[in-house]
Structures are given as C-alpha cells and as structure tokens.
Amino acid sequence: MPLVLLDCDKVIPEREKHVYLKVDGEDTRDYLPLANVATIPGTLSERGCSFCGAKLVIGGVLKDTIQMIHGPIGCAYNTWHTKRYPSDGDNFQLKYVMSTDMKESNIVFGGDKRLYASIIEAFDEMPHIKRMIVYTTCPTALIGDDIKAVVKKVMAERPDVDIFTVECPGFAGVSQSKGHHVLNIGWVNDKVGQVEPKITSKYTMNFIGDYNIQGDTYLLQKYWDRLGIQVIAHFTGNATYDDCRSMHRAQVSVVNCARSAGYIANELMKRYGIPRLDIDSWGFNYMAEGIRKVCTFFGIEKKGEELIAEETAKWKPKLDWYKERLRGKKMAIWTGGPRLWHWTKSVEDDLGIEVVAMSSKFGHQEDFEKIIARGRSGTYYLDDANELEFFEILEKVKPDVIFTGPRVGDLVKKLHIPYINGHGYHNGPYMGFEGFVNLARDFYNATSNPLLKLAATDIREPEPKEKLEAAE
Amino acid sequence: MIKTSNEKVKQLYDYVQERCLWQFFSRAWDREANIKNITRMAGEILTGTEPDVKTPMDKQFFADAKWMVADLKQRFDWIAAEPPESIVRLMSELKDELLDLAVTHSTNSELNWSFY
Numbered sequence A: 001m002p003l004v005l006l007d008c009d010k011v012i013p014e015r016e017k018h019v020y021l022k023v024d025g026e027d028t029r030d031y032l033p034l035a036n037v038a039t040i041p042g043t044l045s046e047r048g049c050s051f052c053g054a055k056l057v058i059g060g061v062l063k064d065t066i067q068m069i070h071g072p073i074g075c076a077y078n079t080w081h082t083k084r085y086p087s088d089g090d091n092f093q094l095k096y097v098m099s100t101d102m103k104e105s106n107i108v109f110g111g112d113k114r115l116y117a118s119i120i121e122a123f124d125e126m127p128h129i130k131r132m133i134v135y136t137t138c139p140t141a142l143i144g145d146d147i148k149a150v151v152k153k154v155m156a157e158r159p160d161v162d163i164f165t166v167e168c169p170g171f172a173g174v175s176q177s178k179g180h181h182v183l184n185i186g187w188v189n190d191k192v193g194q195v196e197p198k199i200t201s202k203y204t205m206n207f208i209g210d211y212n213i214q215g216d217t218y219l220l221q222k223y224w225d226r227l228g229i230q231v232i233a234h235f236t237g238n239a240t241y242d243d244c245r246s247m248h249r250a251q252v253s254v255v256n257c258a259r260s261a262g263y264i265a266n267e268l269m270k271r272y273g274i275p276r277l278d279i280d281s282w283g284f285n286y287m288a289e290g291i292r293k294v295c296t297f298f299g300i301e302k303k304g305e306e307l308i309a310e311e312t313a314k315w316k317p318k319l320d321w322y323k324e325r326l327r328g329k330k331m332a333i334w335t336g337g338p339r340l341w342h343w344t345k346s347v348e349d350d351l352g353i354e355v356v357a358m359s360s361k362f363g364h365q366e367d368f369e370k371i372i373a374r375g376r377s378g379t380y381y382l383d384d385a386n387e388l389e390f391f392e393i394l395e396k397v398k399p400d401v402i403f404t405g406p407r408v409g410d411l412v413k414k415l416h417i418p419y420i421n422g423h424g425y426h427n428g429p430y431m432g433f434e435g436f437v438n439l440a441r442d443f444y445n446a447t448s449n450p451l452l453k454l455a456a457t458d459i460r461e462p463e464p465k466e467k468l469e470a471a472e
Numbered sequence B: 001m002i003k004t005s006n007e008k009v010k011q012l013y014d015y016v017q018e019r020c021l022w023q024f025f026s027r028a029w030d031r032e033a034n035i036k037n038i039t040r041m042a043g044e045i046l047t048g049t050e051p052d053v054k055t056p057m058d059k060q061f062f063a064d065a066k067w068m069v070a071d072l073k074q075r076f077d078w079i080a081a082e083p084p085e086s087i088v089r090l091m092s093e094l095k096d097e098l099l100d101l102a103v104t105h106s107t108n109s110e111l112n113w114s115f116y
C-alpha cells in the first residue's frame, strides 16, 4: 500500500502525495512523500513562517545578542519566549526581544530611519551588549527597507558593535525551514572566520544543531568536558555570537540536527575542510554510539568507554525500570521533522515503545528517507499534516501518547489523549543518557495519569424519572 | 526494493537502514563519498587491514566504519568466520545497494541541487 488518500482529503486529493503508510518490502525508491513544497490551498497547515525559522529556532538562542525584529510588533511577540532554551548568561535571550514596531506611516514613508533609531536605542539601553541580529519581516521586505545599509552605518559609527542581518521575511519559503537555511548560509558567508578562538585543548569541535532546549547543551557539555574536548561553538545552544564566528577553527563538526543546521556543517566542510560527523544525541544507545564515534575521531576511545560505563551504571537501571512499564505502548510524533528520525528507533530499542504515526511540519525528503528507513511497517508518515488528518490518523492508530507542540497538544487533550511537549519538552533535558530517562519518565507519567480518562467520564447523575416523565 | 538475493548482504543493508545517518546526507556528492569510503574502510577493518587514515575526512570515515564493524560483529555471528575475499565481495555489494537506494534511484528531488 503506497500513498494514502485519507477520507478527509477527498476534496483536496493532492494531499495523497504527502501521506504514506509503510509496508514490508517497500522503500523510499518506491514511495517518498512530497515535502518542503508549498502548502496546498484548502489545507490548514501548522507550519511557521520562514522568519520564525531563523529567529525562534537558531538566532534567538544566542545568549549575548540583541534580537532586533524590523517589523510590526506581532512578528516579535510570535517568536519570543515560546521555546525554553535557557543560558548561563542571565537568560538575556529569554527576557528580551526588540521590535521596530512598524506602523502604517512607517510602511508608507519607509522604515530605515526607524530601524536606525531602534538599533541605537537598544544599544544605549543595554550598554553591556555589543552584538545584534537584525531581521526583516514581510512588511519591511515588501517596502524594500535596506537593512544592510542601516547596519553598515551603525557599525561605522560604533566600531565596538557587530551586527548580523537576516533577510528572510515570512514569505521567503514554504515553511520555517527556509529561515534555517538563510541564517546558516548568511552566517557562514558574513561571520565565520572573523574571530580567532583561544584554543585550550588538543581536541576541538563544533556541536551543531542543538539549541539547549531545557538544558540539553549543559548536559552534553559535561560529557565533552570529561572527555577533554573543547567545543569551539555550539550552534547555537548557550552560545555567544563570537563563539559562532570562530567555527572555522574546529577539527570536526558534530551534527545533531541536520535539518536546521546541516547547511553550515556542509559549508564548513567545503570551505574549511572540516569533516561532518552526524550523530543522534537523543537515545541511550545512540548517545553511546555518538560518543564512541567522536572519541574514535580524536583517538581517545578509552576515555569514551569510561564515560559511557559511568553513565550507564548511573542511568540504565532507571531506564530499564521505565522500559518494563512502557513496553508495547504506542506513540505518535508530530514535530518539525528531525525528531521523527532521531526518536522512532531509539524509543523502540531503549524503551520498547512502538511509533505508530509521525508527522513533520518542515522536514525535507531527506528527512523522510531517514524516517522511513528507520520507522516501522504499518506506521503512517505525513508531511505538513492538518488537523482533520490528525483526527483521522488518531482514529486509525490509537496512540497512548503524542509528542507534539502545545497547540496540537491542547487539541488532542480534548480527545483525552495525553500529549508531551515534543519541542520544548515537559521536564527535560531529553538528550544524553540522563535525558532519555527524563523522556521515559514524562512518557510514563503521561500514560499513567488517570486524569484524562476521568475527564472523559460523564459523572452527572441520571435525570430523575419523574422529571423525565414531566418533560414528555 | 533491495536487489540482491544474498541473505548476508540483506542483513548488512538492514543494519545500515536502521542505524546509519551517513547514507542520507544532503546531496548526492556527500552521500556517495560516505557510502564508498565507509564501506571500504569497514571491509578493511573486517579483513584485518589497517585503514589508511591521513586526512580529517579519513578520520570521519574511520569513526563511522569502526563502530559499524563493532555492531555488525555483535549482531551477526557469521561475520567472524567469513573469509577475507568474501568480506570484500559483501562490502562491495552492500556499497552498490546503498548507492542505488540513496543516490542512483533516490526519488529525493533535492539530491542534485548545487545550492542548498
């Protein structure tokens, strides 16, 4: 059975090319869902805008950088504070976001002056911050504001500041994926190679595609510290702007999220000869494999084995406790794209969980190749799914829990199916050995909690007989 | 669908599908480099030849190959008893199957874009 036309899609049959049900003996040469193409009119997509992909996912994570959003206030609010990526820099990046708050007259007469004034005001208000990213948005891109010229003027006047521009309005691409791309390529073109890092170890690497969601970066950093590996730049979890300008000095780029940041890893390989080593840092078994590969790269395998043995001794019994109780549970994953391929096999191997449906908002066909290669037969694979499709798939696969974002999460709660925040986590971090125990615990709590079942029970007293008769 | 009827190649292929991200890098050129070099080095390790690891890229291929071999040995008892010429043949067939899936007959429409 190849691509599937769901009942709810009969009126938009083009959606058939985005829904796949895997059966034994097939692979992605036979069927590969369409992905990273424009949303079909008539389907209410759950994608974000391209600007959001640049700001919310990557740029906004930097801990020492003013985020200046050149547009109406909503563009700033929509991409502020909705992802939980802390930092050890006073959480500046979570507290603040700046907007030029463009109004009608600025749109009519141009916003360059307003942008200039806003940049100056922001640096004056925050004299300890010397780094900034300026983003265009739909309206300011449409009126042709020249943000690069404004930034050049400010940088000429203030030699102590450095500003990066991201020209990726919401409409630049089909989803937030375009924003990842524009930021990656812009950064390697404009900023990488400008700062020389202080080298403190024989072993140096970039860690790419990890955004310190609920402390993922902190947790992994403990491993790298124990191994004596210097991380030149995290791209961009808990990183500074200048860390990421020195990425050209690493010996290897270790990549977790290849979707949002594979571009910069490839460019570092092409331009600076830095090899790219892709690993999965979610999953117990995968994390061990990733550490082993990194250690082999540097020739420090003994240290790696010691670390893995210590972590396994500490966390494996806990993981197994959950595995005993979670075996055979069914899970759906409705997130951006990469977590589908990172998680599908790791939850199966480490926790005995079956992933029965997966949906990606912004994955490309490359992601679906990975997802389908690793995923189970009998599982549904969807690209850019909409609400009605979710309902229909849920009816078919009946998962015990859904890993997704808060918006879809609230929707499925009404069906009395528990959800776990698959983007920002419930009680993370989820990466690394300890992280996968956290994920297992959240899964266990979600599926053991009787609340949703109780909420579905009608506890009203039956209407008294006399009242019913009187009503007749 | 996998073309070979050789059960051993099928097992190796299924392992790679399940575990190895390097087969599905972004473009045809990097997939090809990974598949050719990692299967070659895996064959060398399995036949007791020390792979030539000189460049940073070699180090990456070696890291991937080494842990693939460790896993394969753990999963498939027959590997240890396989004579060297047979290992070379198996790895070459595996390479061909992977190239067919991930490059030659991949239906990924972005595979040959020169820009990202």
Ligand code: SF4
Residues within 6 Å of the ligand: A049, A050, A051, A052, A071, A074, A075, A078, A136, A137, A138, A139, A169, A170, A171
């Ligand atoms: S779609 Fe355009 S206007 Fe809307 S939030 Fe994104 S950048 Fe702003």
